[in-house]
Amino acid sequence: MEVIESAAVPAGTEPGDWLQATVCEAVKLTSDTLLLRLRSAAEDPLPGHEPGAHVALQCGDGVVRHYSLTGSRQHAGLYELGIKLASDSQGGSRWVFDNAAIGSQWLISRPRNHFPLVSGAGRFLFLSGGIGMTPIISMLYELKSRGVRARWVHMCRAREDLGFQDWLSELAAFHDVHVHFDADGGLYDLATELAGTDAQTVVYCCGPAGMMDVVRLYGEASGRAGNFHFEYFAAPQLERDEAQDEEFSVVQASTGRTIPVPKTKTMLAALRDAGIAMKSECEYGVCGWCAVGVLEGTPAHFDSYLTSAEKAANKLVLPCVSRCSSARITLDI
Numbered sequence: 001m002e003v004i005e006s007a008a009v010p011a012g013t014e015p016g017d018w019l020q021a022t023v024c025e026a027v028k029l030t031s032d033t034l035l036l037r038l039r040s041a042a043e044d045p046l047p048g049h050e051p052g053a054h055v056a057l058q059c060g061d062g063v064v065r066h067y068s069l070t071g072s073r074q075h076a077g078l079y080e081l082g083i084k085l086a087s088d089s090q091g092g093s094r095w096v097f098d099n100a101a102i103g104s105q106w107l108i109s110r111p112r113n114h115f116p117l118v119s120g121a122g123r124f125l126f127l128s129g130g131i132g133m134t135p136i137i138s139m140l141y142e143l144k145s146r147g148v149r150a151r152w153v154h155m156c157r158a159r160e161d162l163g164f165q166d167w168l169s170e171l172a173a174f175h176d177v178h179v180h181f182d183a184d185g186g187l188y189d190l191a192t193e194l195a196g197t198d199a200q201t202v203v204y205c206c207g208p209a210g211m212m213d214v215v216r217l218y219g220e221a222s223g224r225a226g227n228f229h230f231e232y233f234a235a236p237q238l239e240r241d242e243a244q245d246e247e248f249s250v251v252q253a254s255t256g257r258t259i260p261v262p263k264t265k266t267m268l269a270a271l272r273d274a275g276i277a278m279k280s281e282c283e284y285g286v287c288g289w290c291a292v293g294v295l296e297g298t299p300a301h302f303d304s305y306l307t308s309a310e311k312a313a314n315k316l317v318l319p320c321v322s323r324c325s326s327a328r329i330t331l332d333i
């Protein structure tokens with residue numbers, strides 16, 4: 001699954017983080033979905049990873065895309081990626097499809113994980129749509145290996161779009177798996193599915209924006225947002241009040257320095273331009289990688305990572321997308 005897109009190498013990725021990998025297998029699963037297997041181009045195996053992790057991939061001309069690692073992780077040192085060709089691809093999945101010949105050398109990042117599987121949880125409900133099944137597959141294999149049975153609802157447009165059928169059958173022999181095809185009867189009734197969960201259920205969701213919104217709103221309305229986990233594969237479309245795009249200043253708590261943030265720049269960019277090292281990855285407000293503490297001032301939150309309660313508490317801000325509704329904000333940097 002393509003997690004999130006950025007137009008350039010993420011600033012949090014150091015040159016030493018990049019690994020050279022070789023495409024050792026490319027299997028066409030549907031008309032627009034490839035399963036790719038990568039191994040290290042060097043002697044060392046590729047680093048291990050946890051279920052839910054993803055890697056960044058350099059797709060030529062400075063374009064970087066992020067893809068979930070999938071599969072059962074039974075082959076140490078080998079990465080499996082499921083990639084769907086986006087109809088409007090600007091170079092990410094299109095580049096992958098054009099460069100998937102066996103033996104091709106790709107540059108990938110070390111795995112990162114902001115969609116980890118919670119250990120010791122009660123019940124699990126996994127909801128996926130389309131290519132969003134890829135990180136969920138890894139999680140379900142992991143739970144199967146622990147002997148923990150989960151419910152998985154996968155939503156797909158039509159039968160011919162369903163990829164990873166071998167894995168799906170294998171997982172369905174252990175887990176409670178339901179595959180829904182929109183073409184057979186319209187959209188899946190997510191509200192009823194969610195109404196069947198309880199306070200102990202941990203929900204993982206990965207799919208199109210509309211589906212994610214329904215699940216997120218349910219989590220918040222039920223007061224259980226902390227048990228709901230999301231992996232985005234596109235920047236969510238959030239309503240934005242342009243009045244909050246005003247200029248403001250950031251005070252760097254460690255030095256007392258004041259950095260102006262003009263209307264035309266993100267807080268993250270202004271801090272970096274001022275020479276302050278800041279971590280980031282998606283730069284769309286979904287991964288939480290750039291989060292910093294707020295010591296004074298009122299953030300204007302535009303991210304999809306913090307819960308409503310965290311946003312109301314104003315203790316953290318994601319400077320890649322969020323701004324400030326007061327004239328200045330003091331950050332713990």
Ligand code: FES
Nearest residue numbers: 281283288290320
């Ligand atoms: S870099 Fe991902 S939320 Fe800011």
